[in-house]
Amino acid sequence: MTPGPTPVPPEVLLAQGSPIVYHRGPGFGRVLREVTEGLQWIYQTKNDIVTFTCSGTGGMESAVVNCFSPGDRVLVVSVGNFGTRFKKICEAYGLDVKLLEYEWGKTAKAADVQAALEPGIKGVLIQHSETSTGVINDIEPIAAVVREHPALFVVDSISGVGGAPLKVDEWGIDVAIGGSQKALMGSPGIAFIAVSEAAWAAHANATLPRFYWDWTAVKKAYERPEPETPYTPAVHLYMGLAEAIGLLREEGLENAYKRHAVLSRATKAGVQALGLDLFGEDVERAVCVTAVKSPEGVDGDKLTALIRAKYGIIFAPGQDVLKGKIFRIGHVGYFERADILQALAVLELALEELGYPVKRGDAVAAAEEVFTQAG
Numbered sequence: 001m002t003p004g005p006t007p008v009p010p011e012v013l014l015a016q017g018s019p020i021v022y023h024r025g026p027g028f029g030r031v032l033r034e035v036t037e038g039l040q041w042i043y044q045t046k047n048d049i050v051t052f053t054c055s056g057t058g059g060m061e062s063a064v065v066n067c068f069s070p071g072d073r074v075l076v077v078s079v080g081n082f083g084t085r086f087k088k089i090c091e092a093y094g095l096d097v098k099l100l101e102y103e104w105g106k107t108a109k110a111a112d113v114q115a116a117l118e119p120g121i122k123g124v125l126i127q128h129s130e131t132s133t134g135v136i137n138d139i140e141p142i143a144a145v146v147r148e149h150p151a152l153f154v155v156d157s158i159s160g161v162g163g164a165p166l167k168v169d170e171w172g173i174d175v176a177i178g179g180s181q182k183a184l185m186g187s188p189g190i191a192f193i194a195v196s197e198a199a200w201a202a203h204a205n206a207t208l209p210r211f212y213w214d215w216t217a218v219k220k221a222y223e224r225p226e227p228e229t230p231y232t233p234a235v236h237l238y239m240g241l242a243e244a245i246g247l248l249r250e251e252g253l254e255n256a257y258k259r260h261a262v263l264s265r266a267t268k269a270g271v272q273a274l275g276l277d278l279f280g281e282d283v284e285r286a287v288c289v290t291a292v293k294s295p296e297g298v299d300g301d302k303l304t305a306l307i308r309a310k311y312g313i314i315f316a317p318g319q320d321v322l323k324g325k326i327f328r329i330g331h332v333g334y335f336e337r338a339d340i341l342q343a344l345a346v347l348e349l350a351l352e353e354l355g356y357p358v359k360r361g362d363a364v365a366a367a368e369e370v371f372t373q374a375g
């Protein structure tokens with residue numbers, strides 16, 4: 001129950017275990033087209049999608065090197081660990097970063113972004129789902145503010161896309177970055193980026209060095225008669241992702257969002273029924289990850305270690321400044337109601353073992369009630 005990599009459905013594993021397909025020719029071309037068109041559907045966009053064999057961070061780095069030039073001023077909006085990562089990437093490439101930083105657990109506010117947007121800012125970079133704290137930023141009003149300014153809007157939705165709504169075209173997101181290993185139910189190893197016309201225009205003039213990350217190379221290879229990638233892709237991962245997207249198409253995007261929302265509500269009701277406090281602002285939006293404050297006298301790291309060692313379920317510990325203070329239950333991706341009930345049951349047992357007073361069954365019953373209500 002970590003927020004990624006998340007479990008992979010058997011159909012996807014089977015696809016990944018099938019014979020390798022040569023990456024130049026109709027076999028892989030079909031897979032790449034299926035993946036690319038599927039990602040357009042998930043992102044709700046007509047924009048081009050570029051994909052890379054890499055982790056999500058590679059997708060973030062590709063956004064920076066393709067859109068900006070040395071010394072460009074950008075606004076990084078940070079609500080946690082992955083906001084810090086955006087800042088570090090921008091600084092590594094010599095951008096002039098203005099940081100709008102929130103205390104971890106807070107969500108970004110459109111009014112603050114508006115106030116921070118000064119003339120000359122070329123891009124605004126933010127997380128959709130900030131996995132380190134579980135919060136989900138309300139991207140739509142922030143996008144509306146950025147649209148009034150000639151800056152590119154770059155959104156890391158690596159742990160959000162597919163689990164929480166992200167309407168790239170309707171909201172006006174120039175660069176949306178996702179990863180295969182979270183809500184999409186693929187294995188880790190593919191990052192994908194939706195690129196708007198404005199982002200392509202910026203790319204044409206951007207002078208930061210790029211080679212592997214060059215979006216034009218990816219676009220040109222995709223436009224061959226049989227779509228390709230410029231360099232050898234992780235063929236099996238693409239085959240698996242095509243299968244996973246097929247499963248999402250069968251489920252339907254709205255149903256996938258609903259599944260995530262219901263699992264999130266049940267998890268939150270369960271931990272609260274034990275008297276635990278949720279961590280973070282706007283928790284009802286946090287449909288991908290539930291962050292929970294470690295109760296008085298219980299170290300979150302010890303709790304997650306015990307649950308892992310004794311019950312074989314992995315919760316994520318707190319990161320950085322939140323180490324020991326929170327623990328995180330991921331419900332993004334291939335999870336179902338039974339997973340939540342199991343997770344809450346072992347949480348009850350582990351808390352009890354660590355001396356926290358628990359009335360057995362309370363968490364499970366609260367989650368069951370949410371499921372009953374949800375139908």
Ligand SMILES: Cc1ncc(COP(=O)(O)O)c(C=O)c1O
Nearest residue numbers: 055056057082129131156158159
């Ligand atoms: C919001 C967010 N951004 C970026 C990343 C980095 O992705 P990766 O670890 O695949 O490089 C993650 C990974 O968990 C993430 O959750």
